[in-house]
Amino acid sequence: MSSQRKYWSLSSRSAIVRLLRGRSLAGQFLAFQLLVVAVVLVAVAAVSVAQSTREFRDVRGQRMIAVAENIASTPIVRDRYRDPFAASTLAPDVDRAVALSGAELAEIIDPSGTVRASSDPQRLGKRIDLGSTRADEGRAWFGDSDVDGAHSLVGQVPILAPDGDVLAIVSVSERYPSLWQLLGGAGERLLIYLGIGAALGLVASWLLSRRIKRHTRGLEVAEIAGLADHREALLHSIREGVVAVNTDGAITVLNDSAQELLGLDDSAVGRRVDEVGLDPTVAGFLLDGAAGRDEDDVIITTRTRVLALNRRAASSQGQRIGTVTTMRDSTELAALQAQLSSHRSVTDTLRAQTHEFANQLHTISGLTQLGEFDAVRDLVGTLTRRRAEINDAVTQHISDPAVAALLIAKTSLAAESGVTLTLTGDSHLSALDPALATDVITLLGNLVDNAVDVSVGSTAAQVRIHIDDAHGLLLTVADSGPGVPQHLRESIFSRGVTSKPDVPGGRGIGLALVRLVTAQHGGTVEISDGTGGGAVFTVRLPEAAHV
Template sequence: MRQRGPLFSLQTIMTLLVCAVVALSLTVTDILISQEIADNTQQNLEDKATTIARIVAHSPLVIEALNGQRAEAEIQPFANDIRKITAVEFIVVMDMQGIRKSHPDINKVGQPFVGGDEGAALEGHELVSIAKGTLGMSLRAFTPIVTSSGKQVGAVAVGILLNNVNQAVAQSRLIIYISVGLGLMVGVIGAIFLARKIKNIMFGLEPKEIAKMLEERSAMLESVREGILAIDTDSRITLANAAALRLFNRAGISGDPVGEKVADCIPNTLMNNVLETGSAELDQELDLFGITIVTNIIPLCVKGKSVGAIATFRDKTEIKQMAEELTGVLLYADALRAQAHEFMNKLHVILGMVHMEYYDQLSTYISKIAHQHQSEVGFIVRHIKDPVLAGFILGKMSYAREVGAELVLFEECFLPVPADPEVIHEIVTVFGNLVDNALEAVVDCPLRQIDVNFSYEDNVLSLEVKDTGPGINDDLKSQIFSKGYSTKGTKRGLGLYLVKRSVEKLNGKIEIASEEGQGTQFKVSLPYKNKDGWME
């Protein structure tokens, strides 16, 4: 079943998220700022009305008219002029009884002030109030009118209709709303462009797809046997997989090298050269604190631009070991070479005897060689039924004679045809390495003999290889199967390690019996099924 993807794409989610954040931010800003602006607008109108009221109250014309020094009729035109200039709704001048001396409506002059909020002003106090008058609900600023001697002779009321106040506040808020709308629009456009940009940067992949790809790539990098090391343009290590870390630990480089300069961790590295030249270094051998590695280094390029370099490497010993292990090819080659060399030596002897015309001796020599060959071949063919192993044993017998030793097979040797031909390759590896070790052990001994026995019973193959060498002391018995351990010099110690590994691969076991001065005997027991019970 195909896995369902996310309900919304990354681009949609980012667009919605950014728009929501912008909208929320602008809404909070509108709430905070618009209220402040509304309060400031109303306060400004109150201050305006109070200022106008003070100006009128301090006018000599008004004071003198209310004090009886001028005609009260002069107050009406003066107040109307001020009202028109200041764009307020009304300026009402009243005496101490609250009788209007001015009003926008000439018919209201001489009538009592309406609203009921003028009392405090007639008592000598300034105030601002909201009340309903003849012109409707209005914001009113009251100021007492006082003569120079300190006597109050009336009051001034300057009014602004409440509708006009609310309209002014609304106009102030409208600017905020327009700004919020424009900001939201810009936010939406920016969110769309940002989402598309991020989407392009991520190659159009969704986060879940990126996470899956990262997990798969990490798993692949960690599963390969080759060490992988990557650096950036500053020569700093950005990646080292598990195989690389294991090899570094063997070389004595501990800790996580990621983030370090590659030259500080790995001596004689060619990665900096590849970074500088942009040319790959292939199949190069490098010494890593005593471990020889084979490495391939190539530059990393993204869109035609160098972004670093990557190296894959492996222990040269392992590579060599794999080459030697491939179906016993090396062992087959040695055996064939020995046979060819022995055959060439015999041909040279025959050629010499022909030139010297020793025909009688030549006949005897050829008969002896033929008899020996037929005897060996016949014995092996009768007792070793697998042709690959039979040919290999013949080659080893020839090689033994070449180095001055004798390889002897027991008379009771027998090995049927295996049910699984692949088993023979492992047996060749076991037999070939044990015989090679035995030949090296007897090379300086007076008696150079290796006894070999194959026996088969109850689906178990037993292989014994015994030499007349100097033997192995008890301290070395526990170490000879370790990889790289050898008493014969450097770059050795693989033969018995391969023997042990092949035996373990076949679920067998190996035993060693040895005493100093009395030779060494290896006994290998392996599960072995013959082909369809064939025993002929």
């Protein structure tokens, strides 16, 4: 039996596959809906048949008992049921009962099961099984039984003696109607219900297929699957990071490059931007798209990377559905820019020194032409002494030659801008490992450049530098500028647009590089207010690798 059920299951599935093969998506949905309607109609028909069968058994069973009781109460039946000629004597009464009740068979049976009188002469003298009846116990009974191989409803009533003994049994039976008879017997009501259900199912299926076809834009299943595969292949193969955010702030698309750049995984898809552990500045940029503003080449520095982001609004059928942000890793570019900035700083320093030396040479030349040789000697001595003082002020505290050279050059460059750059007397720095020295130059150079820029035109116009390597490495740069507002002290390290002049701090990527290099060494960078005004930038590195 189980193998037969398995065979029918496989056969039905293969039939469905053959039915749907080659059809459009809308056609497949229509076929499925029609199949559902057919199953519902079959279920309704089965319920109706079961209900009709139950009603037939209850109603006709009582009818069979009533007919049997009527025959049993007839005086001639009670008097002549044992007569040797009972078959012919009682035949009119038995036939009349069948005709009046609509039953198919009426019989009188003795307690041994022998038919004594019957509406069917061929059953006379036939012995039947009374095993399931209760009439031989003196009770009226109706139930199911096989009569000449046909499933029939039987009602039986005993003929009792005055002392209660069973003298004979009157049996009246009727065959159960066929399936088509039961469906037809349900009447017009069932047919109407089935017809209405089929019509509604067909209309709903047709409307659903139309809606599906409209929303899928006429594409079939294979075409939709192909588009999805191409989309996934494209998103995950491009080098730029792609992040799509819907209008509720949830991430809907996150390709492999974006996962690597942002430190996320596939579990971030479907969650809100501010719930996946993104850098606050990046999360704020992605959520700012809800206002509908596009952004180009926005530089954001995280703890480990410098990212260039571009954001565009996304729409479908005239409605905004969110934003799409692309991002590039600009960390290496930022490092190259830092090197270029260092070279430019050296160039500017050489230019300033050239200008200074040219002025001094012109002065010496004029004094020589005037014959003021004593004045020339005094001027040369003063210039030499001043240069020695600057060099000594740096080299007696800074033993690393690269850092010392940077500070000497920045001192001259700041002086040309009218800013006094001084190194505190308690500063100290031993010779560093060349790799660390390069990073310290990047940190110190960007901080000094920023401090000089904001100090130009201020009342004091000075920049103070403190360096200490007693416990790790401490760099402090204090300026006399307007200071940094509290609400900008985080974003000033994170975000800048190199093509715009109104970047906080005026340096664009410079302060972002400070944060990036500091984070790469496991250090921290902070901003505080100076005692006499201005801002104080403090960089702490956990340890310094000395030579």
